[in-house]
Amino acid sequence: xxxxxxxxxxxxxxxxxxxxxxxxxxxxxxxxxxxxxxxxxxxxxxxxxxxxxxxxxxxxxxxxxxxxxxxxxxxxxxxxxxxxxxxxxxxxxxxxxxxxxxxxxxxxxxxxxxxxxxxxxxxxxxxxxxxxxxxxxxxxxxxxxxxxxxxxxxxxxxxxxxxxxxxx
Amino acid sequence: xxxxxxxxxxxxxxxxxxxxxxxxxxxxxxxxxxxxxxxxxxxxxxxxxxxxxxxxxxxxxxxxxxxxxxxxxxxxxxxxxxxxxxxxxxx
Numbered sequence: 001x002x003x004x005x006x007x008x009x010x011x012x013x014x015x016x017x018x019x020x021x022x023x024x025x026x027x028x029x030x031x032x033x034x035x036x037x038x039x040x041x042x043x044x045x046x047x048x049x050x051x052x053x054x055x056x057x058x059x060x061x062x063x064x065x066x067x068x069x070x071x072x073x074x075x076x077x078x079x080x081x082x083x084x085x086x087x088x089x090x091x092x093x094x095x096x097x098x099x100x101x102x103x104x105x106x107x108x109x110x111x112x113x114x115x116x117x118x119x120x121x122x123x124x125x126x127x128x129x130x131x132x133x134x135x136x137x138x139x140x141x142x143x144x145x146x147x148x149x150x151x152x153x154x155x156x157x158x159x160x161x162x163x164x165x166x167x168x
Numbered sequence: 169x170x171x172x173x174x175x176x177x178x179x180x181x182x183x184x185x186x187x188x189x190x191x192x193x194x195x196x197x198x199x200x201x202x203x204x205x206x207x208x209x210x211x212x213x214x215x216x217x218x219x220x221x222x223x224x225x226x227x228x229x230x231x232x233x234x235x236x237x238x239x240x241x242x243x244x245x246x247x248x249x250x251x252x253x254x255x256x257x258x259x
Contacts, residue, residue, distance in 0.1 A: 024195075024203060025207065025210075025211050025214070028193075028211060028241060028244055028245075029211075029214075029215065029218065029241070031186070031189055031240065031244055032186065032215065032237050032238075032240035032241045032244065033237065035182050035185045035186060035189075035236065035237075035240035035243075036182070036222075036234060036236045036237040036240060038185070039178045039181060039182055039185075039236050040178075040225050040226075040236070043225055043226050043227055043228075044225060044226050055189065066197070070197055071197075072193055072194045072195065072197050072203075073189075073192055073193055073194075074192055074194060075192055076192075079192060083188075127177065128175070128176070128177025128178075129175045129177050129178055129228070130175060130227065130228060131227065137178075141181070141185070148189075
C-alpha cells in the first residue's frame with residue numbers, strides 16, 4: 001500500500017459517539033423500509049432486489065460504524081447459508097408449481113389469469129391482499145431474502161479479509 | 169377506512185420478516201453500545217410518526233399509516249427481544 005494512504009479499518013471501533021448512538025436506530029428504520037419495499041414490490045416501485053439491498057445497506061452501515069466484532073447485527077455463517085438456500089428454493093419451487101400445474105414455468109398460479117388452475121389450488125398460492133397478485137409478492141420475498149444475505153455476506157467477507165491481513 | 173378494513177396479510181409477513189432479521193440483532197453489545205428501554209420507546213414513537221408520513225401502499229387505502237413499515241419495526245424489536253441476545257454470531 002502507498003505511504004500515507006490508509007484504508008478504513010473495519011475491525012477497529014473508533015467511530016464518533018454521535019455515529020454510534022444514531023446508527024442502530026437508523027439501521028432498524030432502514031430494515032423496516034427495506035421490508036416495506038419488498039412487500040410493496042407488486043404495486044409500488046421497488047421489489048425484492050431493491051428491498052434486499054436496503055436491508056443489506058443497514059447491515060453494512062452497522063459493520064462500518066461499529067466494526068465487525070462490535071456490530072449489533074451479527075449474521076452467522078449458518079444464518080446466511082440458510083436464508084440464501086430458502087430464498088433460492090422458494091423461487092424454484094414457485095416456478096415448478098406453475099410447471100407442474102399448467103406446463104409453464106413460473107406461471108402465476110395464485111393470480112390464475114388464464115384460468116388454467118383449479119380455484120382451490122389458486123387460493124393456496126394467492127397473496128392475502130386486495131390486489132390478488134398471486135405468486136409475485138412471494139417471488140419478491142424470495143429474491144429479497146437472497147439479495148439481503150448475499151450483499152451482506154460480500155461485505156462481511158471483505159471485512160474478514162482485512163482482519164486476516166492484519167493478523168498475518 | 170378503519171380497523172376492520174386493514175389488510176392483514178402483508179402485516180403478518182412483515183412481522184415474520186422483521187422477526188427473522190431481529191433474531192440477529194443484539195440490542196446490548198458490550199464492545200460498542202447499549203440500546204436502552206427509553207431508546208426503544210423513542211424508536212417506536214419515531215417509527216409511528218414515519219409510518220404516518222409515509223402513508224399506506226398505493227391502492228390499499230385502508231388505514232392512514234404504513235402498517236407494513238410499522239409492523240416490520242415491531243417485528244425486529246420482538247425478534248431481538250426474544251432471540252437477539254442469545255443468537256451467537258460468528259462473523
